[in-house]
Amino acid sequence: MPELPEVELVRRELSRSVEGRKIEQIELSDYVYKGHATGRKTIVKQDVDEFKEMMMGASILKIGRRGKYLFFVLEKSDDIFHMVGHLGMSGAFFITGALEEIENLNYRKHWHALFGLDDGTLLSYCDIRRFGEMSVVKRLNDFAPFSRMAPEYTDPDSLSYFLTKARNEQNSKKSIKAVIMDSAVIPGVGNIYASEALFSAGVLPTKKAGNISAERLSRLHEEIVNVFEVSLASGGSTISDYRGVSGQSGSMQDRFKIYQKKRCTQCGHDVKTKVIATRNTFYCTKCQR
Ligand SMILES: [Zn+2]
CATH class of the missing domain: 1.10.8.50 (Helicase, Ruva Protein; domain 3)
Known part of the structure; x- marks a missing residue:
């Protein structure tokens, strides 16, 4: 399971590649839809259509991290909101030109969310064991795990x-x-x-x-x-x-x-x-x- 340093390294790489980009396409895997059909809320922890609608057309302003959670600061029609998530046991993001370019076959096979960006790149979320999570919240404080979280280790407090x-x-x-x-x-x-x-x-x-x-x-x-x-x-x-x-x-x-x-x-x-x-x-x- 990725711990703080691994998540921070993902944040840094995502930050370099996707900040300033706009999400133009979204695709979710059959696993996600099947999970939702049986009440398991696989990966996406909210209504799937609502998630897609919120994310579609959003600009990625910033990638942040709190503990082992990543968050995307998003903007659409002058409205700021957040996509918060964690990588679970085996989640990974990849940035490639196409899904086929993900070299690790096991990850490629287990993609669950694909975000097509306005520079022609594809941001893929892959997760073999499917313990990862993502959901959209208005304010970061609306996300329950953040409300009781201690200051980051870099914080003077x-x-x-x-x-x-x-x-x-x-x-x-x-x-x-x-x-x-x-x-x-x-x-x-x-x-x-x-x-x-x-x-x-x-x-x-x-x-x-x-x-x-x-x-x-x-x-x-x-x-x-x-x-x-x-x-x-x-x-x-x-x-x-x-x-x-x-x-x-x-x-x-x-x-x-x-x-x-x-x-x-x-x-x-x-x-x-x-x-x-x-x-x-x-x-x-x-x-x-
Ligand atoms: Zn010893």
Whole structure:
């Protein structure tokens, strides 16, 4: 599942290619229509016709990101609105001249939304497992997940917010891993970067958030920021299904210190794994406490 750095890299590429463009054509896949016919709302989380009508003819002013969500700032007839979405487990955008030009056959086969742009390019949303989502909202605040989301890690308020939230009554009894994966504490940390940041900070993922000193929590925040920055500089992690807009892979997976390792890269001790916050967590009981 793409985490903040992977989504930010998609945002940057989309921003370069589609800002200023106008959507002239929209096509949705049979999967989307069939899903809607059976009440599942596959990919498009609102009425399909309404979605198409809103998007058609809209100009893309800006591509933004909040946590793991992408949003398109759109304009039509002097009206500003937003298309908000996330990539789910395996969603990817591609910009090509035609669908046939998407090199990865598996993605090409699993296209779900095609947006024909006024410069003749095609913006395709492909998603093999179909957990991705998109919907149009008037204001970003109308989108429920944004209303409880903590400031971005780049925001000067991020650290103080993180320290307060991680130690409040609701979170102090939870494992620190579950707490840092909550976007109301810090947005964008998924399973991989949670393991990596906890390892670098020397914090045991099972430890209750309320039992960790402010000093160690500050260090953990620093390591989250650091792992995000290193990942951005490495083009993100390419494990399983993540792909960049032009189909490229990142190299962050070569820099993992603990995630999916058998032996600790710091002390050589066996790496422990345990399901915490529903996902497999990797840690070293010698280097983390
Ligand atoms: Zn170790």
